[in-house]
Amino acid sequence: MQRIAVLGGGAWGTALAVHLARLGRDVTLWARDGALRSGRALHAAACVVSAIPSHGTRDVIRRARGLLPPEATVVSATKGLEVETLLRVSEVIEDELGSDRPIAVLSGPSFAAELARGAPTAVAVAGNCEATVAAVQREFRSGYFRLYATQDLVGVEIGGAMKNVIAIAAGAVESLGLGDNCPSALITRGLAEISRLASALGGQRETLAGLSGLGDLVLTCTGQLSRNRSVGIELGKGRPLEEILGKMRAVAEGVRTTEAALALGGRHGVELPITAQMADVLAGQKTPRVAVEELMLRRQRSEVEVE
Numbered sequence: 001m002q003r004i005a006v007l008g009g010g011a012w013g014t015a016l017a018v019h020l021a022r023l024g025r026d027v028t029l030w031a032r033d034g035a036l037r038s039g040r041a042l043h044a045a046a047c048v049v050s051a052i053p054s055h056g057t058r059d060v061i062r063r064a065r066g067l068l069p070p071e072a073t074v075v076s077a078t079k080g081l082e083v084e085t086l087l088r089v090s091e092v093i094e095d096e097l098g099s100d101r102p103i104a105v106l107s108g109p110s111f112a113a114e115l116a117r118g119a120p121t122a123v124a125v126a127g128n129c130e131a132t133v134a135a136v137q138r139e140f141r142s143g144y145f146r147l148y149a150t151q152d153l154v155g156v157e158i159g160g161a162m163k164n165v166i167a168i169a170a171g172a173v174e175s176l177g178l179g180d181n182c183p184s185a186l187i188t189r190g191l192a193e194i195s196r197l198a199s200a201l202g203g204q205r206e207t208l209a210g211l212s213g214l215g216d217l218v219l220t221c222t223g224q225l226s227r228n229r230s231v232g233i234e235l236g237k238g239r240p241l242e243e244i245l246g247k248m249r250a251v252a253e254g255v256r257t258t259e260a261a262l263a264l265g266g267r268h269g270v271e272l273p274i275t276a277q278m279a280d281v282l283a284g285q286k287t288p289r290v291a292v293e294e295l296m297l298r299r300q301r302s303e304v305e306v307e
């Protein structure tokens with residue numbers, strides 16, 4: 001897997017391209033408005049890493065379809081859901097490229113800037129076949145980048161997408177200055193909510209206790225570099241969402257994921273109380289303070305749910 005094309009010239013695509021180039025791979029980075037049409041970016045690629053925001057993935061993959069070498073593995077590094085279809089990103093890719101295509105997903109606690117400077121980082125890698133997962137694990141690893149293999153695509157992708165929703169909530173709670181108990185409860189109950197949805201969709205709860213669940217949740221809810229957390233901080237100050245997003249150049253996937261996750265929960269009969277409150281907050285229908293009060297006043301229940 002020597003030749004690698006990275007689609008997406010944002011922070012994450014760039015960091016992954018830098019990392020792979022450092023490993024001696026022959027890397028091409030395709031940024032929006034780049035030369036995808038000419039096929040130069042994808043020519044003879046053994047592997048294509050997709051680090052496009054979730055809302056742009058289908059379009060870019062569709063445009064890449066005819067240019068992709070038939071055997072090329074596609075590795076999704078995106079964390080989100082397709083709002084219109086409620087599909088996970090690997091499902092979107094499969095929808096466009098067919099179920100024979102080797103597809104893997106990378107997800108876990110990994111701020112782009114830290115990977116780019118070679119800070120020790122560990123992620124999960126899942127895929128639609130064991131050999132694909134093993135190949136990605138082998139080809140992407142370095143002294144500072146470690147990949148844990150799993151076959152649980154659902155768990156890994158739901159963990160990566162949903163942690164962004166809880167991170168927005170964590171930022172809002174931080175802004176309200178409610179102390180340390182509240183964010184801790186939010187992270188824990190957020191994890192319960194994420195695990196419930198993943199499990200209903202066929203994922204394994206154990207996956208959510210791993211890097212693409214708890215690991216990424218802790219990083220994004222507490223890390224200074226998180227864009228999702230920073231959206232929450234601004235919401236907590238009372239700024240409207242449009243104004244916050246209008247000033248942001250980077251993507252905060254949790255904003256769109258909130259709506260999609262809530263719809264997925266509804267479809268599968270899964271209660272997502274924090275996500276539901278965040279949907280109201282993001283829609284400007286409720287303040288974060290009221291959302292916290294309503295969560296606290298919910299009917300008390302068992303901590304561990306019996307399925």
Ligand SMILES: NC(=O)C1=CN([C@@H]2O[C@H](COP(=O)(O)OP(=O)(O)OC[C@H]3O[C@@H](n4cnc5c(N)ncnc54)[C@H](O)[C@@H]3O)[C@@H](O)[C@H]2O)C=CC1
Pocket residue numbers: 008009010011012013014031032051052053054055056057059060077078079080110111112113249250251253
């Ligand atoms: N930044 C990070 O630390 C990490 C980000 N991710 C995920 O990677 C994905 C990409 O995020 P970043 O690179 O951070 O985003 P970014 O905000 O740094 O850049 C987004 C890039 O996507 C391009 N883009 C936007 N809309 C597009 C569209 N419709 N079609 C094609 N390209 C489009 C933009 O031009 C820009 O180059 C997201 O799903 C994010 O959650 C995952 C792990 C770490």
Ligand SMILES: O=C(CO)COP(=O)(O)O
Pocket residue numbers: 079108109110111112164167216219220225226227228229251252253
């Ligand atoms: O996914 C990330 C770290 O694992 C990046 O989080 P943000 O998109 O909130 O910056």
